[in-house]
Amino acid sequence: MAEAFCPVYAALNLLQEKWTLHIIRALLEGPKGFNELSRAVGGVNPATLSQRLDQLVRLGVVEKRVESYMPPRTRYSLTPAGEELEEVVQAIERWARRHLKAPDPAR
Amino acid sequence: MAEAFCPVYAALNLLQEKWTLHIIRALLEGPKGFNELSRAVGGVNPATLSQRLDQLVRLGVVEKRVESYMPPRTRYSLTPAGEELEEVVQAIERWARRHLKAPDPAR
């Protein structure tokens, strides 16, 4: 018998996936296209981005809308559930501004 | 010329490192020894755990106290800065309980 499913554990696992938090933060600014999102996140590679987006769509956090195939135009936006992650991102932002300084370049 | 250091970007990078959030959550329950922490986190391998802890100590989020060498006894605890991450973890917990259900086992 499997051990009980813990939503918190699952959430931590989701949010610790590389780039997930960055993607959500970027989408909190508003819907974006694929490359636009990629630029907003900064440094993510398209394969990973597309994989993460699929995952987030499956989980109901992100919504993908294809507006036209040719020329390609796609919009990624947060679902209501995704929007609610703003609290999390804001908590991180507050903490970061209080506690993270530029790292000593001399190492 | 380097682009400006963004504390929020840095925080997201820190918190998306595998196991970091789990470690912090476990330490919010109180100080723990290495193996105790490992068990609380669940599934992390000791090499990774030790590396993450080093990192968190360097960043001033976690404090390591060696109480005795033999028998070995070490305590890891959150610094005040680390404690303040409770807001983040709580935001995640709230979100998780609202939005994450057990995944459909039939796929």
Add this chain to the structure above:
DNA sequence: GGTAAGCGCTTTGCCCGGTAAAGCGAAAGG
């Protein structure tokens, strides 16, 4: 006295997930 278990890790391979780079088919702008 033997021996098993616990402590806090480190070391040793291995393997998979994230990586850079290239590309594609169509449209739009210089």
Add this chain to the structure above:
DNA sequence: CCTTTCGCTTTACCGGGCAAAGCGCTTACC
């Protein structure tokens, strides 16, 4: 024309997280 942009996919690579074993030592049990 030629480049750029769009939204990706494909390919091949490399490093980080992985399981497993081990170490030096103490404590607990039989």
